[in-house]
Amino acid sequence: MSNAVQGGQTSQQLQLHCSTSAGSEAWQLQVQIQNKDTTPWLILRWHSPLDAWFSEFLHISQNGQKLQYQGAKAKRGEPAEEDLLLLAPGATHTEWLDLTQAYQLAMVPALVQFSPIAVMPHKAGQALRWQSDQQQQLLCPELRLLPTGGAPQPSSPQTGQR
């Protein structure tokens, strides 16, 4: 995950879009991945919101202090079909996260930052197979959450860079 992006394309040119928003309940949030491309994409579930809670894919801080992750960490081999999500052209995938499943949050605002999500272009009709040399990174915008639920202000459009 920490390796440099291979393939040369940055997320700004990606035709995938990640958006994040606060849920109405405290410490719940929504992540949406939208495929604006004309071709399908594969999303590697590992270390992404599609992997809750088998890896640490969030960086959450309160009062500037990083919270300890209390979910699981898994050792994996090569990505199998079940580790991939195929996102068709025009499709949107939505994940709901309940942060209390993996973090102990105090009753103060929290800043939630996301690890880049590994994605790969896919040719329709081909086998679902992960090729790390074609891997690119999808960035999701960070999010501020209030202990009462919701976000402090309407989130401004973000480029996904951080």
Add this chain to the structure above:
Amino acid sequence: MKHAHYLLGTLLVAGLFSTQALADGIRASLTLSKTNFTSAEDIKVQVTLTNEEAVPVRVLKWYTPAEGVEEALFKVSVNGVETDYLGAHYKRPAAQQKDYIQLKSGQSVSYEVELSSLYDLSKTGQYEISYHAESYTLFTNNPGQDKKLARLGITGISSAPVSFYLEAKQGSITTTAKPGDGGGTTVNGVTFTGRCSNTQQTSILAGLAAAKTMSADAKNYLTSYSSPSSSVRYKTWFGNYDAGRWSTVRGNFNNIDSALNTQPLTFDCSCKKSYFAYVYPTQPYKVYLCNAFWTAPTSGTDSKGGTIVHELSHFNVVAGTDDLAYGHSAAKSLAISNPAQAVQNADSHEYFAENTPAQN
């Protein structure tokens, strides 16, 4: 005399002698491949269910091994004392049509069931097992049939007992059956939960022995290697030599080695995911083993021993590592591009410990 015989015949038909000669309903029979087992072996019993009715019978799957054993379907005793069922008890919605299997008149179905993951077989002795499934809903959902079976007095499926002798593990063994967690068996300080079969327990112990060997080797290497700055083995997995990072890794292996040898370890076999294993870093010293673990070699690259080293390194009280790069080639790249992250990466520790192919 004639009269008396006739009465006896009626009793048999009524199913009051429900073990062997049951002439109605579903007959169960058990077959064992042998009668002497050691605790290193799985204990497989073949269950055959036969419809002895003249009409088709529908049986609730939950009380058969059709989709694995999901209820206490057997009575198991050792030296005459009943043993605990360690498997699942499911809370279920009402049975539906799809939850039943149909057996035609005279039709048989057979299933193989592994018993050591389901029942407490930790004691040495003569075991006796019989099939015994009973439920009010076992045969219902069969228009006309339930009334008939009720009239015949058949509420369950039973078999005659079969028996075998089991030579259990040496050493101190305690068993605590807690509903829900699949119970737990502790052998010489190592606890198994989540229905670990005998062969699984044996391969975990072999993996644990390999983990101890490789972590001791890693610890000794990092403590006494004569010229750290020229260590190819270190450089491959943790990057350019740096005294501070070397001592971080040495501290990590001291802790891994100490945890392996002095802490109460628990291994859980309930995971069915494709992973090797996972842990909760805040919950030492329980390791959940998944599908890839069972096919891994005992030692060498991505082995059982190495996986155990990897998982122990995650515990915050041990080394608090992360998963920053998986696999040999990504871990090697990480060592070159970011040595500070490499010394935080779990697979880097595993590969250093596995040292395959061996480097000096």
